[in-house]
Each structure stands twice: as C-alpha cells, then as structure tokens.
Amino acid sequence: MTTPLAPPTRIGKPAVVALGLLAAVTGVLESVVAPTLPLLQRELSMNPSQGALLSIAMLITGALVAPVAGNLGDRYGGKRVLIRLMTVVSAGGLVSSLAPNVPVLLLGQVLQGAMVGTLPLSIILVRKYLSSGESQVAIGVVSGLFIGGGMLGTLIAGPIAEGLSRHWMFAIPTFAVIVVTLCVQVLMPNDPPGRTDARIDWPGLALLSGVLLTLMLGLSMAPEVGSRPLVLGALVVLLAVLVAGWIVVERRSPAPMVDLRLLAKPAIWSSYVITFAVCVGTAVSMFLVPQLFSVSGDGYGFAAGSTDIGRYLLPGAVAAAVSGPLGGVASRRFGSTAVVTAGIGVMTATFAALAFVHTEVWHLVVAKALIALASGVCITAMVVKTATSVDHGDTGTATSLVLVTRVIGFAAGAQVSGAFLTAGTVSGVPAESAFVTGFVIAGVVTALSLLAVRTLSKGAKE
Structure with missing residues (x-):
C-alpha cells in the first residue's frame, strides 16, 4: 500500500472560516421544522402522529449517521467523507423544499439528518492541521456556529414560511449549504486517509x-x-x-466500529455522561420557557404570540452563538474541567431561580440566555476534552458519540417535559406547578452531572 504524503502542518484562516460557515448553515437547515410544525401540519394535512414523526426524523437519522461518519472520517480522511456527506444533505434539503406531500417531506428530512456528521468530520480536519491550542479554539468556533445557526433558523423559519412559503424555508439554507460546501472543497486541503486497510465492521x-x-x-x-x-x-x-x-x-x-477500550477511559465516558445531563436540562428549558411565555394562567404566563416569543428568545440565540467560541477559548486557558464546573453551576443556579421567580418577562429572558450560554460552553468544553483525550485516529469516532449523546439528551429532555406538562394540564391550560416541577427536575439532573466532573482529568492530559 502506498504511504500517503504527510499533510501540511497548518491551514489558513479562510479554511477554518469555511468550516465554521458550513456548521452555521447546516444548523439553520436543521432547525427550520420545529418552529413551523403547526404550519406544516396545516398545509400538508398531517395528523398528530405524522407531525411527531416529522419532528424526530432528523434526530433519528443524525444519531445513526454521526458515529458512522466519524469512523469513516478517521479511516478515509475527514474532507473526503465531509464532501460526500454534504452532497446527501444538499439533496435532502432540495427534496424537502420541493416536497408536495408528507412522505416526500419525510424522505427529505431523513436525508438532511446526515448533517449531524458534519461536526466530527470538521474536528478531524482542525486537529490535523492546527496546533493543540489553536484547534481547541477552532473546535469552539465550529461548535458555536452550529448552535448559533440552529438558533437563527428557529427565528427566521416562521417569517420566511409565512412571507414566502414553506418551500423557501428549506430552499434558502440549502442553497447556502451548497455554496459553502464548494468553498470547503476549494479552501481545505485533502487530508490523508488513516486506517484504509481495515474493513468496516x-x-x-x-x-x-x-x-x-x-x-x-x-x-x-x-x-x-x-x-x-x-x-x-x-x-x-x-x-x-x-x-x-x-x-x-x-x-x-x-x-x-467503536473501540470499547476507548469508552472505558474516564475522560471519555464522563464526557458523555455530562453531555447527556446538560442537554436534558437545556431541552427542558427550550421546551418549557416558550410554553410559559404563551400560556395564560391565573397569576402566571404572559399570553405572548409567536412574534413576541421569537423576540424574547433572541438574547438566548445570541448567547448560544457566542458560547462555542467562548467555550473553546476558556477551555484553552483554564482547562475543560474548570469550564464545565462553572457552566454547570450557572445552569443549576438559574434553574433554581426559575422555579421560584418567573413572574416577569425579563426573568425568563435572562434565565434562558444564561442557560443557553452555560450549556453551549459546557458542550463545547466536552467536545474539546473528548477530541484532545484520544489519538488523532480516533477523533471522529469519539467526538461523534458526543453528538449522539447530545441528540439523545435533547430528545429525552423534550419528551420528559412534554410528559409532565401534559400530566399537569387541566382544561387545556398547564398548571404553574408543572413548570416549577420541570425547572426543579432540570436543575437536579444538571447538578448531578457534577459527580462525573471529577473524573474528567483522569487518564488524559488537558
């Protein structure tokens, strides 16, 4: 077998910017369904079960694709797999934008779910071409732009769907994905394959x-x-x-496919445990805060419309967008363990405050922004910690499992929130106690993740 040439030791800022923009536009495309689900149900005559399936179609595909994409990136080169993956995502976006009915839209969403593999493949590339300190910051930038893009998609999907049509809310970010993918193809050098002689498991x-x-x-x-x-x-x-x-x-x-010895490392399994707990808490806030804005109960709630809710959530979107770069820089300077501990502390305190104080709009706005910022910092620190705790040949596999854990955590938090909010609904209006219970549960789950923080530094150097 011919030995590949060694890659250049550095890449320019344009290549890193292209990866960041790719993360941002895929984040936008990922998030347009959730805020427009009622509109899609109305226009496509979807029943509740079809709406529920549509809302989780990408999550299921993403959870399946991410570890495969990361593993293939480790074996055959990050750029090679990334470009092929984005071809599938672009096809899915075009199918969704042209979908005349529910089955075709579901097919488009299944194809779009491949975008979850973008982040581990991008991390493979920055680890190969940047120094350790620079790669931590770059990972933070890419992670933060993905989260920020998701928040942006949540805010703009409704206005685009109502002002133009549901077709354009898929088409516009898909065109952006195609353009940025071409930029990555041009600006990012080809990284050499790794274990090309190993068969796929x-x-x-x-x-x-x-x-x-x-x-x-x-x-x-x-x-x-x-x-x-x-x-x-x-x-x-x-x-x-x-x-x-x-x-x-x-x-x-x-x-x-996954080396179980890798999962046995304290720094790795504790990263997954912390990521799951933080994402459960974050999902609870993402589900309950908009509901509390919209509800009109006796002494609680604000009866806010969709436009007002979007405006109230804007500070949280901004906080999420800056959390990734902030988490990368902080991890480089203070270490991932200190960053995660601080982030969990902020989230726990905020949930405790929300359980007792939620009678003014600004209470929820500030709390949602703090949770978004602290959660984004924690998740970025976990991605950085995981990526730097393994050999280069395992980067994609290890970080992809962080993303799978993130997806599972968000799904668990959203479903549990829906369950106890439904149980606490009387005459069509959720009781205030249901919201309080949700905030308390989120705070407890997040705080319990501190038990795993002490193992982060075992078996791996910062």
Whole structure:
C-alpha cells in the first residue's frame, strides 16, 4: 500500500472560516421544522402522529449517521467523507423544499439528518492541521456556529414560511449549504486517509444502529407511557438485547466500529455522561420557557404570540452563538474541567431561580440566555476534552458519540417535559406547578452531572 504524503502542518484562516460557515448553515437547515410544525401540519394535512414523526426524523437519522461518519472520517480522511456527506444533505434539503406531500417531506428530512456528521468530520480536519491550542479554539468556533445557526433558523423559519412559503424555508439554507460546501472543497486541503486497510465492521454498525433507533423510539413514546406500557416494556427488553449483542460483537471484531477500550477511559465516558445531563436540562428549558411565555394562567404566563416569543428568545440565540467560541477559548486557558464546573453551576443556579421567580418577562429572558450560554460552553468544553483525550485516529469516532449523546439528551429532555406538562394540564391550560416541577427536575439532573466532573482529568492530559 502506498504511504500517503504527510499533510501540511497548518491551514489558513479562510479554511477554518469555511468550516465554521458550513456548521452555521447546516444548523439553520436543521432547525427550520420545529418552529413551523403547526404550519406544516396545516398545509400538508398531517395528523398528530405524522407531525411527531416529522419532528424526530432528523434526530433519528443524525444519531445513526454521526458515529458512522466519524469512523469513516478517521479511516478515509475527514474532507473526503465531509464532501460526500454534504452532497446527501444538499439533496435532502432540495427534496424537502420541493416536497408536495408528507412522505416526500419525510424522505427529505431523513436525508438532511446526515448533517449531524458534519461536526466530527470538521474536528478531524482542525486537529490535523492546527496546533493543540489553536484547534481547541477552532473546535469552539465550529461548535458555536452550529448552535448559533440552529438558533437563527428557529427565528427566521416562521417569517420566511409565512412571507414566502414553506418551500423557501428549506430552499434558502440549502442553497447556502451548497455554496459553502464548494468553498470547503476549494479552501481545505485533502487530508490523508488513516486506517484504509481495515474493513468496516458491518455487524457492529448494524447493532449500533439498532440500539440508537430503539432508544429514540422509546424516548418518542415517553408521553404515552401510561397508555402503552407493554410496547414500551418490549422496547426496553429489545434495547437490552441489542446492547448486549453489540458489546459482544465489538469485543471480538478485529476492527470494531467503536473501540470499547476507548469508552472505558474516564475522560471519555464522563464526557458523555455530562453531555447527556446538560442537554436534558437545556431541552427542558427550550421546551418549557416558550410554553410559559404563551400560556395564560391565573397569576402566571404572559399570553405572548409567536412574534413576541421569537423576540424574547433572541438574547438566548445570541448567547448560544457566542458560547462555542467562548467555550473553546476558556477551555484553552483554564482547562475543560474548570469550564464545565462553572457552566454547570450557572445552569443549576438559574434553574433554581426559575422555579421560584418567573413572574416577569425579563426573568425568563435572562434565565434562558444564561442557560443557553452555560450549556453551549459546557458542550463545547466536552467536545474539546473528548477530541484532545484520544489519538488523532480516533477523533471522529469519539467526538461523534458526543453528538449522539447530545441528540439523545435533547430528545429525552423534550419528551420528559412534554410528559409532565401534559400530566399537569387541566382544561387545556398547564398548571404553574408543572413548570416549577420541570425547572426543579432540570436543575437536579444538571447538578448531578457534577459527580462525573471529577473524573474528567483522569487518564488524559488537558
């Protein structure tokens, strides 16, 4: 086998900017469905079950694709896999923009879900071409722009859909994705492949996909757990069988999809635990705060419309956008452990305050901004910590699992929030106690992640 040429030691700022812009525009495309779901249901005559499936279609695909994309990037080169992945995403965006009915729109969303693999592939590239300190900042920039793009998409999707049409809210960010992908193709040098002689672990891939799919389906049923306990129980049993089978296969495989020895490192598994807990808490705030803005109860709520809610959430979107670069710079200067500890402390204190004080609009605006900032800083620090705790050849696999954990955490937080808010609804209006319970649960889950913070520095250097 011919040995590839060593890559250049550095890349220019335009290449890093192109990766950041790619993260931003994919974040926009990822987030346009959630705020416009009522409009899509109305125009396409979707029933509630179809609407629920549409809302999680990309999450399911992303959870399946991210570890595969990261692993292939480690083997065959980050840029090579990234360009092919964005071709699939662009096709999905075009299908969604032209979709005349629900099945075609679902197909487009399934293809778009491949975008979750963008971040681990970008991290592979910056780790190869930048120094350790520079790569931490670059990872923060790329992560932050992805989150910021998602927030921007949430804000602009409604006005575009109402002012132009639902087709344009997919088409505009898709065109941006195509243009920025071409810029990455031109500006980013080709990185050499890694383990090209290793075969793909197809049994491990199939079992891991089954694990993630079963887990996401189980989470999607959380609000109906009381009415369908047997189905949920069967999914739990199936999940346990799939996990056991996956562990056996990965232990015996000469080239496993995920090296279980990698997951056993304290710095790695603790990163996943913290990411899950932080994302659960963040998802609770993302679900409950807009609901509290819109509800009109006896002494609580503000009866705000969609435009006002979007305006109230704008500071949180700005905070999320700057959280990634801030997390990267802070991790470089103070270390990931200190950054995560501070972020979790801010989130826990904010949730505690929300449980007691939520009678003014500014209370929720400030709290949502603080949670978005602290959450973004924590997640970025976890991505940085994970990426720098493994060898270059494992960067894509390790960081992709952080993103999978993020997706699962968000899905779990949203579904649990929906479950107890539904349980606390009387005569069509959620009780104030349901919101208080949600904020308390989010604070407790986030605070418990501090138990895993102390293991972050074990087995890996900052």
